[in-house]
Amino acid sequence: MCGTSARLLQASTSAFVLVAFVGEGVGAVAVAGCLSTTNTGQISVDSVATPGSLTGALPVDVDRIAADPTAIPGPIMRTTPETVVVELETRELVAEVEPGVTFTYMTFDNQIPGPFIRTRVGDTVDLTVTNHPDNSMPHNIDLHSVRGPGGGAEDTMVMPGETKRITFKVTYPGLFVYHCAVPNLDYHISAGMFGAILVEPEEGLPPVDHEFYLGQHELYTTGETGEQGHHEFDFEAMAREDATYVLINGEKYAIGPQGYNDMQMTVGETARVYFAVGGPNLLSSFHPIGSVWDEVYPQGAIGSDPHRFVQTTPVLPGSAVIAILSAPVPGPIKLVDHALSRVARKGCLAAIDVQGEEDPEIYDPEPAQG
The missing domain is CATH 2.60.40.420 (Cupredoxins -  blue copper proteins)
Structure with missing residues (x-):
């Protein structure tokens, strides 16, 4: 990813390999959707799928199934019901x-x-x-x-x-x-x-610079993660709660500089994130890599007092959370389920692209030698 979050690399089997840098601090590499062992020149990619068990991919009805996270009606300014x-x-x-x-x-x-x-x-x-x-x-x-x-x-x-x-x-x-x-x-x-x-609430919500809307769910299919072709639904895998994919907005790594770069902020701005977990089975440990939740309303309960400076907030299937963050320094803020195998191997990542001037007092990637 190295500043843009991901690359599509062409493997020797003509399968696509998605290399996503989703590690915290040290920039570890997570690899998903691989059909073979291939040396890309920078990283060895190990097999996680067995090809050949599916029919070919079908023609698509829509080019994009992932909702635009910025497509949200504006805050309500009126003071009477309608x-x-x-x-x-x-x-x-x-x-x-x-x-x-x-x-x-x-x-x-x-x-x-x-x-x-x-x-x-x-x-x-x-x-x-x-x-x-x-x-x-x-x-x-x-x-x-x-x-x-x-x-x-x-x-x-x-x-x-x-x-x-x-x-x-x-x-x-x-x-x-x-x-x-x-x-x-x-x-x-x-x-x-x-x-x-x-x-x-009747008094409305506090102002923020941006609002984003995301949803997590899991797919249970007859294929392996990354296996090319058309995946049918697998009821037995769902009963075992053995998901093929865990997704944010319906597509693997869809939202961010690596895909649809819809969520953008400038240094100094704030964002309110509305995050729903459809499930049907898996709890999300919702975490912003490279930041913290300044305020969290667990289960979307905005009638209650918020939690402050939360690193990871659990969101139950069939529930939601309202979480507010700020961006004092540039760089991607990666929104993940901190059950990290779901990120590295099953696709559960979205990213906010934060642009602006660096602030070495808060974060200095190249401090002067003392």
Whole structure:
């Protein structure tokens, strides 16, 4: 990565090898998605996958399944409740997990995580859920911000081509997960059907320079990590909780200078990160490599006092966190699940690209000889 976070290297088997520098302090190297042992001239890459067990990669329906982490409605400035209209469409789409690896995802509005919904306490949400006619399965939505049967799941169950509408009032503040909740809900969540709804307190939220929205989930497939071809879903692996990939925003190492460089900051700025864990099974140990969380609202509970200067915060499956950080020096801030094999081998990393002047009083990579 060396300043940009990653390189795609062409291996001798025509497979892609992603070399990601995700170590802390010493800049250790993590290698994922390898099909053979190859010497790149700089690093030896060991095999983690056995090719040949999958069909070829399928044509993709969308070029990008990863949600843009900056695509967030702006802070609510009004002081009175209103009706917030939300329209969601469920889609089953083939997309790449990483180059040469395809999977049939399930989504809200063609992205993972689903759209960020922003409300304030007292608002009424007018929600419409449509199941695209090309889909093959029923879908629905359970919102953890809803006081009502199944979080709305029972009344939003839609077969392909159907539409359902409900309204509900948001009565308590926080960041809450929503997800599909059909009988095979673990499969649908794993395949990407989750997102977050923010309910701001009546007084609003403190100002920050940036807001970012990310979601973690795991994929269970019939292939090995990095094995080229089309990966089908593996129910037995899911029952064992043996994930093939652990992903942030649905793609391996997607968000950052190594991929979609959406999250950018300048030295001296602050950012509020909204982070949802769909799961369906794995807890995230959410950590910013190269920084610290200045404030954390565990489980998205913004009605409670924040924790201060937190290194790693646990986020349960089906829960969320609001975490604030600052950037006093330049360099990438790598957001990871600190169960680090998930980073090094299964794809769980996003990065904020921080640009600006260095401050040797805080961090000096080349101190003068004393």
